[in-house]
Amino acid sequence: MGDFNNGAVKAAIIGGEYVMTDSVVEVINPSTGGVLATTADCGPAEIQLAVDAARSTQKKWRRVAQVERIRLVREVGRLILRDLEDLASAESLQTGKPIAQGRRDIEITARYFDFYASVAESFYGSSFSLTDSIEVTTRFEPHGVTAHIIPWNYPMQILGRSLAPALVTGNCAVVKPAEEAPLTALMLAALVREAGLPDGAVNVVTGMGETAGAALSASPGIDHMSFTGSVEVGRLIGRAAAESLIPVTLELGGKSPNIVFPDADLDKAIPVIANSILQNGGQTCSAGSRLLVHASVHDEVVNRLAAHFAAVRVGPALSDPDLGPLISQMQRQRVLGFIDLGRDEAKVLSGGRSLSGGTFQEGFFVEPTLIDDVPQGSRLYQEEVFGPVLAVTRFESTEEAVELANATDYGLVAGVWTANISTAHQMVRDVVSGQVFVNTYGASGGVELPFGGFKKSGFGREKGVEGIRGFVQVKTAIVAS
Ligand code: NAP
Numbered sequence: 001m002g003d004f005n006n007g008a009v010k011a012a013i014i015g016g017e018y019v020m021t022d023s024v025v026e027v028i029n030p031s032t033g034g035v036l037a038t039t040a041d042c043g044p045a046e047i048q049l050a051v052d053a054a055r056s057t058q059k060k061w062r063r064v065a066q067v068e069r070i071r072l073v074r075e076v077g078r079l080i081l082r083d084l085e086d087l088a089s090a091e092s093l094q095t096g097k098p099i100a101q102g103r104r105d106i107e108i109t110a111r112y113f114d115f116y117a118s119v120a121e122s123f124y125g126s127s128f129s130l131t132d133s134i135e136v137t138t139r140f141e142p143h144g145v146t147a148h149i150i151p152w153n154y155p156m157q158i159l160g161r162s163l164a165p166a167l168v169t170g171n172c173a174v175v176k177p178a179e180e181a182p183l184t185a186l187m188l189a190a191l192v193r194e195a196g197l198p199d200g201a202v203n204v205v206t207g208m209g210e211t212a213g214a215a216l217s218a219s220p221g222i223d224h225m226s227f228t229g230s231v232e233v234g235r236l237i238g239r240a241a242a243e244s245l246i247p248v249t250l251e252l253g254g255k256s257p258n259i260v261f262p263d264a265d266l267d268k269a270i271p272v273i274a275n276s277i278l279q280n281g282g283q284t285c286s287a288g289s290r291l292l293v294h295a296s297v298h299d300e301v302v303n304r305l306a307a308h309f310a311a312v313r314v315g316p317a318l319s320d321p322d323l324g325p326l327i328s329q330m331q332r333q334r335v336l337g338f339i340d341l342g343r344d345e346a347k348v349l350s351g352g353r354s355l356s357g358g359t360f361q362e363g364f365f366v367e368p369t370l371i372d373d374v375p376q377g378s379r380l381y382q383e384e385v386f387g388p389v390l391a392v393t394r395f396e397s398t399e400e401a402v403e404l405a406n407a408t409d410y411g412l413v414a415g416v417w418t419a420n421i422s423t424a425h426q427m428v429r430d431v432v433s434g435q436v437f438v439n440t441y442g443a444s445g446g447v448e449l450p451f452g453g454f455k456k457s458g459f460g461r462e463k464g465v466e467g468i469r470g471f472v473q474v475k476t477a478i479v480a481s
């Protein structure tokens with residue numbers, strides 16, 4: 001692992017072989033701005049090899065007894081935990097996330113393999129008698145070759161949540177990690193082999209989205225796609241899936257609100273609301289990036305949040321700060337642009353500056369930023385910032401809270417803070433969102449919780465017991481005597 005700092009060269013993994021390309025992609029350490037490693041810059045030729053390797057392996061893998069597939073997938077989880085420290089440092093170095101978060105991400109990834117191994121233990125079709133002489137049975141069959149296109153913000157967790165159910169149900173995978181954060185996907189593929197899954201069960205093609213990603217999504221050899229990323233690229237992936245007529249799961253962005261009613265327990269709410277936007281530097285699809293707060297508690301809530309933000313320790317990933325850097329210089333410029341918009345259209349209450357020099361070196365740091373009185377029409381209210389920037393808006397009534405909560409194109413997650421059970425039920429019913437938390441937010445990794453978007457946050461569900469269904473198709477056998 002330590003070799004990353006020497007700019008190690010990391011090849012793609014195709015059919016169990018390491019494959020290098022003439023051109024390479026640099027992986028930057030966002031905590032320092034230095035080069036961490038270089039990876040293969042895969043194109044159509046490598047994609048073709050990877051899809052072919054997955055295809056030929058899948059023909060055998062689908063015939064392996066389910067109990068054996070379960071055993072091997074569970075073993076992957078065990079090996080991930082064995083290598084927790086190495087994986088966590090690599091994850092933190094390439095993404096800039098605090099090392100404690102890196103460790104947590106790896107534990108959650110391991111849990112996906114263990115969890116889906118357990119789910120598969122009782123995941124069977126059904127049988128019934130249609131008439132006295134006709135028996136019907138349903139079987140769950142794998143799609144074949146599954147493509148997994150992964151973003152840079154939670155590289156391991158997001159790969160684990162689709163790879164584990166894909167493998168355990170008899171699919172073989174081609175993975176395109178994000179160009180910014182491909183290192184742990186390569187490490188995971190090596191662990192999959194060590195666990196005893198066949199070569200070609202998991203192939204990792206590193207490189208750029210426009211080339212490697214586009215070639216993978218357009219490949220006639222894939223049978224299913226799991227995409228997690230932006231709405232913009234999600235639309236391209238949806239089009240490619242339509243062209244090939246294959247199922248696709250789109251896990252896209254969010255502009256998720258925490259909604260604070262006057263009777264909320266603020267001691268409990270404030271740290272959770274702050275963490276929901278500061279975790280991973282706000283670069284979380286389900287970040288609590290909007291705060292809707294009742295006018296009667298508005299001043300107290302923003303004052304307490306401003307104090308919380310002021311105490312946040314910012315620093316490089318491995319120093320285990322509260323807040324690490326953003327992923328790239330480009331992302332930092334984008335975030336600062338939104339903060340400028342906040343200065344024009346609303347009130348920046350705290351933070352707002354980028355940080356450099358000293359321990360920040362050439363890293364991509366931005367202070368935690370609280371922006372008050374953000375109007376509904378502002379891009380700051382409507383668009384994903386993907387930075388530690390919380391947009392606050394006040395409301396007067398429950399009806400207005402619902403209206404404001406639903407007033408964006410997204411619908412991924414919402415948090416409701418109230419002691420009133422009727423208000424809680426009403427919000428769960430009326431907020432248009434894939435998950436609604438009441439008096440909590442984010443719940444411990446959420447492996448068990450079905451997750452996915454309403455509206456432009458996407459479609460299909462991953463995670464939880466539900467998540468396994470997307471990786472199989474149902475075959476119905478009708479047998480007459
Ligand atoms: P992104 O730009 O959409 O990229 C996601 C992946 O798609 C990357 O691997 C990227 O490759 C690849 N890609 C880019 N262009 C492509 C193309 N033309 N064809 C095929 N693949 C292509 O997203 P990101 O910036 O990495 O991640 C941030 C976004 O992900 C945010 O919008 C966030 O909300 C969303 N997200 C959603 C969830 C969820 O579960 N709902 C979870 C996490 C993140 P390269 O980067 O290598 O070019």
Ligand code: MG
Nearest residue numbers: 178179180209
């Ligand atoms: Mg990208």
